[in-house]
Amino acid sequence: MSVLAAIAITTGILSGVWGWVAVSLGLLSWAGFLGCTSYFASPKDGLKGLGLSIATNLSGVFWAMVIIHLSTWVGIDIVGYVVTAVVAFFMCIQAKHNILNYIPGTFIGSCATFxxxxxxxxxxxxxxxxxxxxxxxxxxxxxxxxxxxxxxxELCEEN
Structure with a gap:
């Protein structure tokens, strides 16, 4: 069996489990799939990839809240657009730090928050x-x- 087929099987099974867990815990199943997607698309693998994905997703949540609060605080549409532009710059420039160098993960967290x-x-x-x-x-x-x-x-020797 190819690794792709094996991952497809386990992803299918665990996607169904995730749907049940999300509903049972009152979570957003679609946002969980964004977190899952962020991990799968991460440039790193394993626990490093998970850490990178989580760190950038959470930074995206933070930046989205900055945009939301600053945009509503002033109440003038054009200011909201300027805030969005400035914050998007910071969302990208933070990638100079290794733990935040996965820009799509940041935007995934931000989009989920919006x-x-x-x-x-x-x-x-x-x-x-x-x-x-x-x-x-x-x-x-x-x-x-x-x-x-x-x-x-090998299977016989283990038994």
Whole structure:
């Protein structure tokens, strides 16, 4: 079995589990899938990729709240656009720091916050658990592929 097929199987199963977990906990299932997507698209793999994805997603939540609060504080549309432009600059320039050098992760966190009308208390756990599910999807798929592709002699020797 290819690693792609194995990851597809585990992703399918865990996507269904995530849907149930999200509903059971009152989380945003779509935001969790954004966290999952952020992990899958991360330039790093494993726990480093998960950490990078989570850190940038959370920074995006922060930046979205800055935009929301500063834009509504002044109440003039043009000021909101200027705030958005300045904050978008900072969302990108923060990538000079290794833990924040995944710009798409920052924009994913920000977009999730905007889509949830600024309800960061709901977005944050949804993104976090979604990222963990993304990690589990890939890790379990790799494990499945390696397990199924072991030569028969290795399987007999372990028993």
């Amino acid at each position: 889509a949830a009308a600024g309800d960061w208390q709901l977005v944050v756990p949804s993104l976090l658990l979604g990222g963990v599910f993304g990690f589990a999807m890939k890790a379990s798929g790799v494990w499945l592929q390696e397990t199924l592709n072991k030569p028969d002699t």
